[in-house]
Amino acid sequence: MPMVRVEMYPGRTRQQKADLAKAITEAVVKIAKTTAEATHVVFVEVPKSDWAIAGKLTDES
Amino acid sequence: MPMVRVEMYPGRTRQQKADLAKAITEAVVKIAKTTAEATHVVFVEVPKSDWAIAGKLTDES
Amino acid sequence: MPMVRVEMYPGRTRQQKADLAKAITEAVVKIAKTTAEATHVVFVEVPKSDWAIAGKLTDES
Amino acid sequence: MPMVRVEMYPGRTRQQKADLAKAITEAVVKIAKTTAEATHVVFVEVPKSDWAIAGKLTDES
Amino acid sequence: MPMVRVEMYPGRTRQQKADLAKAITEAVVKIAKTTAEATHVVFVEVPKSDWAIAGKLTDES
Amino acid sequence: MPMVRVEMYPGRTRQQKADLAKAITEAVVKIAKTTAEATHVVFVEVPKSDWAIAGKLTDES
Numbered sequence: 087m088p089m090v091r092v093e094m095y096p097g098r099t100r101q102q103k104a105d106l107a108k109a110i111t112e113a114v115v116k117i118a119k120t121t122a123e124a125t126h127v128v129f130v131e132v133p134k135s136d137w138a139i140a141g142k143l144t145d146e147s
Numbered sequence: 148m149p150m151v152r153v154e155m156y157p158g159r160t161r162q163q164k165a166d167l168a169k170a171i172t173e174a175v176v177k178i179a180k181t182t183a184e185a186t187h188v189v190f191v192e193v194p195k196s197d198w199a200i201a202g203k204l205t206d207e208s
Numbered sequence: 209m210p211m212v213r214v215e216m217y218p219g220r221t222r223q224q225k226a227d228l229a230k231a232i233t234e235a236v237v238k239i240a241k242t243t244a245e246a247t248h249v250v251f252v253e254v255p256k257s258d259w260a261i262a263g264k265l266t267d268e269s
Numbered sequence: 270m271p272m273v274r275v276e277m278y279p280g281r282t283r284q285q286k287a288d289l290a291k292a293i294t295e296a297v298v299k300i301a302k303t304t305a306e307a308t309h310v311v312f313v314e315v316p317k318s319d320w321a322i323a324g325k326l327t328d329e330s
Numbered sequence: 331m332p333m334v335r336v337e338m339y340p341g342r343t344r345q346q347k348a349d350l351a352k353a354i355t356e357a358v359v360k361i362a363k364t365t366a367e368a369t370h371v372v373f374v375e376v377p378k379s380d381w382a383i384a385g386k387l388t389d390e391s
Numbered sequence: 392m393p394m395v396r397v398e399m400y401p402g403r404t405r406q407q408k409a410d411l412a413k414a415i416t417e418a419v420v421k422i423a424k425t426t427a428e429a430t431h432v433v434f435v436e437v438p439k440s441d442w443a444i445a446g447k448l449t450d451e452s
Contacts, residue, residue, distance in 0.1 A: 087248070088275055088276065090273065090293075092271060092297070094270065095270065100196055100204070102301060105300045113296065118281055125201065128197060130197070137270060141352040150215040150431075155209065155211070164379070167235060167239045168385055174231035175214070175228065189382075226321075230325070244323040247323065248322055250320050251320075263432075264412065283448070287448050290447065290448060294445065308444070311442050331449065333398040337395075381392060
């Protein structure tokens with residue numbers, strides 16, 4: 087019953103998300119031996135102004 | 148100190164969320180033997196265009 | 209397609225979790241107008257030694 | 270800087286996780302246009318006794 | 331490879347988030363013995379109308 | 392009502408977690424203008440064998 091959550095910056099198109107959900111689901115079904123119907127993929131967009139690496143918000147130039 | 152997170156599609160009204168928070172908190176207090184004050188319920192709305200099942204975004208018709 | 213995650217201290221029995229999952233699911237179905245089949249409830253146990261409030265781990269006496 | 274979290278039942282081998290991390294990372298890099306180095310995949314195992322669907326813990330027969 | 335997620339009400343300025351990311355990262359690096367580069371801090375804003383304590387949404391007066 | 396979640400590899404002592412919870416809480420209180428009592432810090436340990444970067448589980452040598 088895999089639940090996959092993908093946190094990433096905004097900016098991907100609906101088509102990219104659709105393609106990514108399809109590819110991740112296929113990988114999960116094939117490798118983790120589950121069904122597609124049981125596999126959820128959720129996208130969570132985190133703005134660069136809310137994501138820091140090395141102590142700096144990543145929207146800083 | 149239960150922390151309950153509810154991820155669901157957008158579209159519920161404020162009243163529905165208020166009712167749901169109340170019902171979930173009552174269940175947690177009664178069954179898990181904690182206090183209402185210690186129980187948090189957080190709602191996270193995930194658009195159908197960001198939620199895939201069986202490899203398809205759920206806003207597809 | 210609600211996904212409910214309950215973080216709490218360890219110590220609840222399997223029966224308490226079963227009762228809580230049932231009660232939360234009923235509340236979600238009734239109030240948020242979805243189906244039971246689409247509703248997932250996941251329990252995540254967090255030891256008191258990993259949960260701090262007011263800057264103190266809650267296993268401190 | 271994608272962060273992918275996969276919640277699933279226990280029981281997959283280390284090799285399955287390694288293969289899944291590789292496949293998911295390749296899909297993310299190719300489709301979301303990021304680098305492999307920036308892509309994290311985290312596995313979280315949730316026992317069936319902690320995962321309910323339709324109000325029932327999924328370890329019930 | 332610490333990943334820190336801070337859920338809080340909206341209303342903090344970009345500067346407050348920048349300061350908080352810096353302070354948290356410094357604490358993680360110093361105390362948990364890791365590198366700043368490996369430390370991520372993500373802010374997630376949860377409206378008071380989506381956060382309940384003691385069974386009441388916290389935007390209630 | 393900040394809720395801070397720290398995901399990291401296992402291996403930190405109880406004292407390190409206590410110090411980290413204290414330091415993070417102080418930073419949150421000072422910078423985000425909230426109270427210590429309202430601030431929770433939760434530690435989640437993720438084994439290296441469950442955390443992949445660049446498509447490889449990080450317990451690989």
